[in-house]
Amino acid sequence: MxxxxxxxxxxxxxxxxxxxxxxxxxxxxxxxxxxxxxxxxxxxxxxxxxxxxxxxxxxxxxxxxxxxxxxxxxxxxxxxxxxxxxxxxxxxxxxxxxxxxxxxxxxxxxTxxxxxxxxxxxxxxxxxxxxxxxxxxxxxxxxxxxxxxxxxLDKPEQERLAAINEKLAGLGAKFGQNVLADEKRWTLLLADEQELAGLPDFLKDAMAAAARDRGEDGKYAVTLSRSIIEPFLTFSENRELREQAFRAWVARGESDGETDNRAIIAETLALRAEKARLLGYANYAALKLDDTMAKTPDAVNGLLMQVWTKALVRAREEEAELTALIMAEGRNHEVMPWDWRHYAEKLRAEKFSFSESELKPYLQLERIIDACFDVARRLFGIVATEKKGIAAYHPDVRVFEIRDSQGKLVALFLGDYFARPLKRSGAWMSSFQSQHRLTLTNGAVGEIPIVYNVCNFAKPADGKPALLSLDDARTLFHEFGHALHGMLSNVTYPTVSGTGVSRDFVELPSQLYEHWLTVPDILKTYAVHYRTGEPMPEELLDKVLAARTFNSGFATVEFTASALVDMAYHTAEAVTDPAELEAATLERIGMPSSIVMRHRSPHFLHVFSGDGYSAGYYSYMWSEVLDADAFAAFEETGDPFDPEMAAKLKAHIYSVGGAIDAEDAYKNFRGKLPSPDAMLAKRALVAPVL
The missing domain is CATH 1.20.1050.40 (Endopeptidase. Chain P; domain 1)
Structure with a gap:
């Protein structure tokens, strides 16, 4: 019909x-x-x-x-x-x-x-x-x-469950809208040159463009878009401004006004716990983990705490080094969260003799997009061709045809790369249409996937290239890995198409794809200076590769803390005060005062703006255990594009969707399930596995 x-x-x-x-x-x-x-x-x-x-x-x-x-x-x-x-x-x-x-x-x-x-x-x-x-x-x-x-369930329980689901859907929508409203509303406008001290040209250009978008031509806008706020916290020499911007960033959804999310969190958690009990589960985490690789909250918390204890030791070592830098500048303040990125960047420049600002001119958005496509061609034999002049849902969105080695159209891909005030923050992959081979009611047999990536990179001024940080470039590769999971799907039924897999397996194709960004051959080819076209100097490339695990304690602590709080919320018998539980959980695990959760609860979109990653934020780390081991399979061959291994990767990971059990899919590719050792070594939290 x-x-x-x-x-x-x-x-x-x-x-x-x-x-x-x-x-x-x-x-x-x-x-x-x-x-x-x-x-x-x-x-x-x-x-x-x-x-x-x-x-x-x-x-x-x-x-x-x-x-x-x-x-x-x-x-x-x-x-x-x-x-x-x-x-x-x-x-x-x-x-x-x-x-x-x-x-x-x-x-x-x-029902x-x-x-x-x-x-x-x-x-x-x-x-x-x-x-x-x-x-x-x-x-x-x-x-x-x-x-x-x-x-x-009996009819009354069915009706109650339906009411719970309906209410949760409305709460999730409101939660996300509140965060977007807070992000849109807050802007820090700068005009005085002293306020711009330390900021590199690429960041000032992005801030000037953001100010123009807000009708403030001639000024510079610090916004809460990660592609502006993070480099501002990294490079700004003005500690007071860093603190002001940081406090606004972490206070999203916690405004004491109509966009305050704290009551929404409390109601959401109560309804989720009631839903779990109705369905016969001890808690909401048990319900969500029932059909995943992890299976139980104990298994999740076991992995997270194993990582946490090692990450905390590394983060304390990093903090001591930052404290020494602060003292060397003649200052006597502790390392606060608005200081960490700033002094970590100085420490990286000291340890590895390069800074983010030195690296960024070599990471042009256009060239990194090309690198994404070239890796896919070399691994999977597909070719991307941009089709100019085709309208999408916004003028910035670009349309690409994806064809196989025989020239057959296998997918359409849309890239939406730049931040704008009416776009949700973060980065994600989704699809307009999933691959399958069924005959539809209109007589069509099967459909090709139509997939899109959304990012929030700072849009450059007219005539200037968009320059990425290394983290931005990883994000681009990550989301394109998700896109490939959708575009390479080769199944019969829509339900198990592409990313229709368990939550703690869905991040494997995306996180694994990130590894190819730093393959030396890819950086040598695509990391070229935006002015001269010269490739990244060998010396700088070596430094970038040597610094891959720099600041890993910080990064692991801020992520793992978020995952542990997510699990605490969804395993508790009752949560009367979410803020209190967040604070108690962080105190119990020994969260350093110098670091905050990567996503504080009032703006934890993964967990509260819908149900997607609730009791599931851990899945990034669970998948990282897999992706570290999977890339090691290529390293063992001596060729990051080994044809035989690439064929197995496509057949058993990227194209099979949810057509078979996730554990079986991974074992079909690798022959075994991994231990966390390779992941811990990748993060330099333990000695490398020999």
Whole structure:
């Protein structure tokens, strides 16, 4: 069933270049009626499946569910893209309304007794159905999804669970909007040359552009975009301004006003705990970890604490070195969080004889994009070609065709690289359309993936190149690794396509891809000076590679603290005061006063703006255990582009999606599961494994 032609057909009939949406034909006011029609259409499809008079089969039940709701999927993909990357008051108002409405819709489906009876009947006799491994996994996903939606609960409990899910959806939407509002509202405008002391030209250019965007031509704006705030904290010689900017950065979502997120956190945690109990789990973490590689909160906390104890020792050593630098300048203050990046940069310059400002002219956005594509070509045989003049959802967004070695179109990729006030902070990958091979109701057989990356790099002034930090360049590689996971997918069913894997496996393809950024051959080819075109000098390249683990104690502490607080929230019996629990957890583990969590609770979008990484922030580190071991497989061959290893990587990691169990997928690639040793060595928290 499709949406009435009286509504804007461009929302569901994508007739743009190679099947792209026709973005120019979309209007904000189109979304509300389109959602209403798409929800009704999906309801009708679900009722037809549930009430089919024929006995349940895999095709008439599971495959039918896989292809149902196509219009709703398309409207949702377009809407959520806009809500994250180019929002406005109209979209935000609808987001607050549609998030709980979608939750209600899926709760009704998840507790439809006739539909679950059909799925349960298939599940109980799954061994007799002659299904292949992928089909069995898809059946399992549907059955477990219905159970976790409350299909086995009594009616009153189902209704309570639906109410909880609806409320959580609304709270998550509001949480994210509050953070965006705080980021948009706060700006520190500078004009006096003394206020700009220490700032390199690339940062002043970005700050001048940010000021112009806010109608303050001739001034320099410090914003809360990570691509501006972090280099400002790194290079500014004005300690008072660093403190002012830092306090604003860590206070997002904690404003004592209408954008304060603390009450939302408390309510969210209470509802999540109640949801877990309704479904028979000891706590919300147990519920979320049930279908992951980690399996249990104890396993997660065991890994995190093993890393924490080593990282804390390293961070204390780093702090002592920074204190010595401060004293050498004739100052007598302690290392505070707004000091760490500043003095760490000075220490790096002293230890390795180079600074971030010396490195940055060699890291042009355009060249790093080229490097991303070239690594993919050398590993997986795909070629990216930019298609100029094709409209996307914002003028800054670029469109690329991805073709295989035979010239066949395998995916479309969109890159959205620059920060803007109406874009959510951070970086992420998502998709408008996932790869699969099923026949749709309109007769089309299969679909290619349409994937996009969103970043928040500082936009340069007109005529100047965008220059990245090394962390920015890693972010670009990381998100393109996610994109490859979606674009190289080669499965039959949408449910297990691309990134449709367990949360603590989904970061493996992205974090693994980061390793190729610092392969010497890639840096030599693509790290070229934006003015001269000269490659990065061998001496500077050697210093960059030697400094890869510099400041690793700090980086590991700020991440691991966030992950441990996330687990504490979701394993506690009850959380009456989230701020108190955060503080108590940090005190228990010995958090240094000189470092703060990478994401403090009031702006911890991963955990509270939706459900994605709740009780799951640890997964970056879990996946890092895998990615360190996986890249070691290439290092053992002596060739970072070893063809045989690359073919195995594509077959067993990047293209298989969730069609097989994550542990089995990794063992098929590597032959074994890893220990944390390679990851700890990569972070220089233990001696290298020999």
């Amino acid at each position: 499709t949406i009435s032609v009286s509504l804007n057909p461009a929302l569901v009939k994508w007739t743009g270049h190679e099947g792209l949406p026709n973005f120019e034909a979309l209007r904000d006011e189109d979304f509300a009626p389109a959602f209403e029609a798409a929800l009704q259409a999906h309801d009708a499809e679900i009722e037809a499946i549930a009430n089919n008079p024929q006995p349940p089969t895999f095709d008439n039940t599971i495959v039918a569910l896989e292809i149902a709701g196509d219009d709703l999927s398309r409207v949702s993909a377009l809407f959520w893209s806009k809500a994250g990357a180019h929002t406005n008051e109209v979209i935000q108002a609808l987001e607050r309304e549609i998030a709980p409405k979608l939750s209600r819709h899926y709760s009704r489906i998840g 439809n007794p006739a539909l679950f009876a059909r799925i349960d009947a298939l599940w109980q006799k799954r061994s007799e159905l002659g299904l292949d491994l992928e089909a069995t996994r898809v059946l399992e996903r549907h059955w477990k999804g219905f159970v976790k939606s409350g299909a086995k």
